[in-house]
Amino acid sequence: MIDFHGVSKVYGNGVKGLDDVSLTIEQGEFVAIIGLSGAGKSTLLRSINRMHSITAGRLTVNGLDVSGLKGKALRKFRRGIGMIFQSFNLVSRTTVIKNVLSAKVPDMPFLRVLFGIYNKKEKIAALEALDKVGILDKAYIRADQLSGGQQQRVALARTLAQEPQIILADEPVAALDPVTAKQVMDDFRRINRDMRISVLINIHHVELALEYADRIIGIRAGKIVYDGPVQAVDEAMLDTIYEGKLPREVEKPA
Amino acid sequence: MSAYDKVFKPRRITLPSGKSILEKRSRMPLILLGVLALTALSVRITGFSFGPLLSRGNQFFVILRQMYPPNMKYLSSIWVPLFDTIKMSLLGSAVGSLLAVPFAVIAASNMIKSRLVLTLTRLFLSVVRTLPTLVTALIATYIFGLGTLAGTLSIAIFTFAYIGKQLYEQIETVDMGAFEAMEAMGGTRFSSFWVAVAPQVLPAYLSTCLFCLEGNVRYAAILGYVGAGGLGMILNEKIGWRDYPSVGMILIVLFATVVVIEALSHYIRSKLT
Missing domain, CATH: 1.20.5 (Single alpha-helices involved in coiled-coils or other helix-helix interfaces)
Structure with missing residues (x-):
């Protein structure tokens, strides 16, 4: 369970990233966070795994106060949270399996990290993760040889190999074409349903958000302006979230 | 405006x-x-001024002409100093480039946030880089005596400072995405660097090391002038004796060695990227 209680984040230059945010996300939810660029979507997501720190309020994950975490405790906490990025953030010069295996590195002893020695159990786990996202056959190909969609799946497999309870995805399909984007969203849905992993996605595609998520969080200038089930999102609500700038042709699917 | x-x-x-x-x-x-x-x-x-270059420039060819034909009999005494030279440059380059890695990491602004550590490390690298190899070799001969150890050491010091600067600049240009991903997964700074950044800079690092080795072979050849062993020692001696045919032989051997090492290094570097 992720619990925001009056959370605010003010950047060094005085910009308010988050403004008195309170919300609770239960284990296993599929949440889409929508809003304009700069509204605070990334800040909200990244404050959960302390990639950004908050300046006021209380943020707990499974009862653990995130703000107080430091050093080893913070690293241990992050082991339970997977993260997916817009630009995949893979080590492009190495093979797909090495990328997935990197999820095991934080738990490995120093010497094995230094020499890059992975044991059989870790390799099997990595290959199984690749199999779950359907690209097992690409395991020994260099990551930069793959298409964008395949690279995002490698990133997803890397996250799965980490065995997280929560996956935070920051614009995971923004760099992908519409067809590939849907395939990757299908992967997220499957992972959410089959493994009961909470999925929080920042997304610009309103139609994908409405199609895949169970719950929508609308954010505007750092404030939560909508938080509720996907069925209750209507045109007027989207206008509020996007400050009335959303083009008309984006309709809620029937 | x-x-x-x-x-x-x-x-x-x-x-x-x-x-x-x-x-x-x-x-x-x-x-x-x-x-x-x-x-x-x-x-x-x-x-x-161009004057002396025009009026006295032909003296250069006088000496060059005296080197021909080179003294082939002298070849047999060149091998040992030649291998000393190669040994000095290889060992010195290897030690220097390995030692440079940890310093380059703590001199890179995207790896270390402390301004103090960055400034001190960079200052240290700059100071070491300004020491001329010939001078470090001379000092080293006072400490370790005449011979190749002094030469090896001075080449290692130069390589360390040169690679250190090149490598930290390469580290600063890497894509930080994978590093961010490693940190988000709970990796330490070291393991994140090792897994996400090292593979990105490795080809450029090896290429710089080989480039440095090419130059070091030439450096090593003159270090003998200050007693640090190798070809320079016999070169100095033969020029002193005005034994130009032997000097010619030494220069031919040095030329051939440099060409072979450069060709080899060029080939390996072309395979790296």
Whole structure:
């Protein structure tokens, strides 16, 4: 369970990233966070795994106060949270399996990290993760040889190999074409349903958000302006979230 | 509007639609003028003149002619100093490039946030880099005595400072995405660097090491002048004796060695990227 209680984040230059945010996300939810660029979507997501720190309020994950975490405790906490990025953030010069295996590195002893020695159990786990996202056959190909969609799946497999309870995805399909984007969203849905992993996605595609998520969080200038089930999102609500700038042709699917 | 634009007025380009935009005049004439002035100034300060080069330049060919034919009999005594030279440059390059890695990491601004650590490490690398190899070799001969150990050490020191700077600049240009991902997964700074950044800089690092080795072979050849062993030692001796045919032989061997090492290094570097 992720619990925001009056959370605010003010950047060094005085910009308010988050403004008195309170919300609770239960284990296993599929949440889409929508809003304009700069509204605070990334800040909200990244404050959960302390990639950004908050300046006021209380943020707990499974009862653990995130703000107080430091050093080893913070690293241990992050082991339970997977993260997916817009630009995949893979080590492009190495093979797909090495990328997935990197999820095991934080738990490995120093010497094995230094020499890059992975044991059989870790390799099997990595290959199984690749199999779950359907690209097992690409395991020994260099990551930069793959298409964008395949690279995002490698990133997803890397996250799965980490065995997280929560996956935070920051614009995971923004760099992908519409067809590939849907395939990757299908992967997220499957992972959410089959493994009961909470999925929080920042997304610009309103139609994908409405199609895949169970719950929508609308954010505007750092404030939560909508938080509720996907069925209750209507045109007027989207206008509020996007400050009335959303083009008309984006309709809620029937 | 800058002063330059006031003197050389920008040109107005008008489109058929009537809209127009100002195109600024090129700054190139000003830069050329500056370069020319500085060149003239440096000629005056250094007292450079073509006169002696024209009147005495033929002396260069006199010595060159005396080197021919090279003394083939001398070849057998060149092998040991030659291998000393190669040994010094190989070992020195290897030690220096390995030692440079940890310093390069703590000199890279995207790896270390502390301004103090960055400044101190960079200052240290700069200071070491300003030491001429010949001078470090000379000092090393006082400490370790005459021989290849002094040469190896001075080459290692130079390589360390050179690779250290090159590598930290390469580290600063890497894509930080994978590093961010590693940190988000709970990796330590070291393991994140090792897994996400090291593979990105490895080819460039090896390439720089090989490039440095090429130069070091030539450096190692003259270190013998200060007693640090290798080809320079016999080169110095033979020039002293005015035994130019033997000098010619040494230069041919050195030339061949440098060509072989450069070709080898060029080939490996072309395979790296």
